[in-house]
Every structure is written in structure tokens, then in C-alpha cells.
Amino acid sequence: MAGRIAVIGSCMIDLVTYVARMPAAGETLVAPRFEMGFGGKGANQAIACARLGSAVTMIAKVGDDEFGANTLRNFAAEGIDARFVARVGGVSSGVAPIFVEPDGQNRILIVPGANEHLLPADIDQAGEALEGCALILLQLEVPLETVYHAIAWGARHGVPVLLNPAPAHPALDLARIREARFFVPNQSELNLLTGMPTENAESAERAARTLLAGGLENVVVTLGGEGALWVSGGETRLIPPVLVTPVDTTGAGDAFIGSFAHHYVQSGDIDTALLAASRYAAQSITARGTQRSFPSAAAFAAFCAGLAASRPPC
Ligand code: RIB
DSSP states (O other), X not given: OOOEEEEEOOOEEEEEEEOSSOOOTTOOOOOSEEEEEEEOXXXXXXXXXXXXXXXXXXXXXXXXXXXXXXXXXXXXXXXXXXXXXXXXXXXXXXXXXEXXXXXXXXXXXXXXXXXXXXXXXXXXHTHHHHHTEEEEEEOSSSOHHHHHHHHHHHHHHTOOEEXXXXXXXXXXXXXXXXXXXXXXXXXXXXXXXXXXXXXXXXXXXXXXXXXXXXXXXXXXXXXXXXXXXXXXXXXXEEEXXXXXXXXXXXXXXXXHHHHHHHXXXXXXXXXXXXXXXXXXXXXXXXXXXXXXGOOOHHHHXXXXXXXXXXXXXX
């Protein structure tokens, strides 16, 4: 195994309602299905890495409620090192009411709860474990100061950091994140951060290049059904989408990042990691749920073999 991955981020319990359509204001509608599952962008990315075979350390905060206890049990069941997932007294765990429409599109609300209590001091406390890691993953469902502190910590200790600026945060200070090795927004996050159009690969590349001019090294933009785009120095790479019929797109970005992290740490090669990430994310949206839809290494290998077999020989 090439190296351990640390995730500093959120844990949520996803409360997922599958709707025929969203109700209008003042309207009550019957929805066909409800499911509860483990979520949170940080935890999701950690689970994707672990399912693919990486050793993972999670640094997070949960509440002293049943959701917090279940989250810890989930990490144990997935083989994730959760020594640095602490419970906060008198605070609820994070929860995320999610609505999924018949075409698989999702709408998410988050109630951060204990995630707001993950502080810079928690990173320092986990310092010894972090020092041995090959990559640190960060998102924006914990306080910004914690994110900035983790990036500075990574730079000081020579541990590369991947920042996924999700959900979009208008106050994100680009000057304090430029030491992140990888910056992975989706189109709307990139639009919010740069104020530039990002509706297709060409416009997204122009917007990503302004971030490179600001000091970032690698910008990877996830383009949903259009694939993904990697921009770095003089290079641009468009990774074509894998065509599948979406059932539930919740957590697809997290599946992409977890898979990218795992394959990058294993291979050291960004192209290999991007291809695997887009395939893993595509497979994840063919099933319902967030973490529940993330394939194991064996299921992912079978999916990739199926893609290779269905392609005409050149
Ligand atoms: O990215 C999907 C995740 O966003 C969900 O699991 C939800 O918990 C929110 O954090």
C-alpha cells in the first residue's frame, strides 16, 4: 500500500427523500421513498478511499447523540482510523436533508452541528498521524480557519493537500489556499469563486486559469455529465464523461475525489487518477444513496472491465 490518506472534514447523517417533483411553496406532496445513510463530504471521501483499498485516517467532530455513535461504528466497519473523530457534548451531529428527483439530480441542505467544532487545535493534536500521510483531503463543511490551518500545516510538513471547495463559500480567501497541491471545484463553485462563466469546458478553463495566475498549481473542475477538466501550467486535459443512466447523483463529487486521491497516491500519476475518478463517480450515480452507492474495489474493477469490453477495438 503506497501511503495513508488523511481526511480532515465533515460527517453528516443524510436524510434522503426521493421525490416525483419538488413541492411549490405552501404545497404538500407525497414522496415515494425515504432513506437514511451516512454522509458528509469529508466522511464520503474517506469511505471512497477506504473502499478502494487505501489506509485512511479521519479527523472530524460528531455530536454526543445516536448519529455520532453510529458514525463512529461506520468508520470502524470500513476499517478507517477514527482515533481523531471526537464527540462534542451537548451538540447534535451534522445532518443533511436531501431531495432527489427522478432524473437523479439532488438538492441538499446541511445543518453542520458538531462539524462547526472542528478547530485548528484538533489538527495540531493529530500532527503525528498526519506526518505519515501521503495526502490530506479537505472540504468546506468545517470552519474556514481550520481549512486554512490544515493547508499551512501541510505546506510546513511537506504533506500535499487537496482542497475541494464544497459547498461554495463566498468568503474563501484564495491567498490562504494557494499552497494546496490540488484544488477541485465543480462548475458552480468555480463560478462563485472567480465571478466568471463556467458553463462549459472552454469557459471553465478560462476561469481555472485565473486561479493558476493567483498561485494554485493544479485545478481540476468537475463538469457533471460533461466529464472533468484538469488545468495546470501550460497543460489542459479534458476527461470525457462515462455515459451511464443516473439514478442518484448525491455524493458523485465525493466519489470522484476519493477515487482521485486513492489512485493518485497509488500511482503518482494525475492522468491515471483522473480517469479512475471519473469512472468511479459514474458508477456511483447508478445506485441510490451516498456512501451506499460507492463501489468496492472489486465492483469497480468489474465496472471498468465492462467499459473496456463494450468499447470497439481501435
Ligand atoms: O456531497 C454530498 C454530501 O453533501 C452529502 O452526503 C451531504 O451530507 C452533504 O455533506
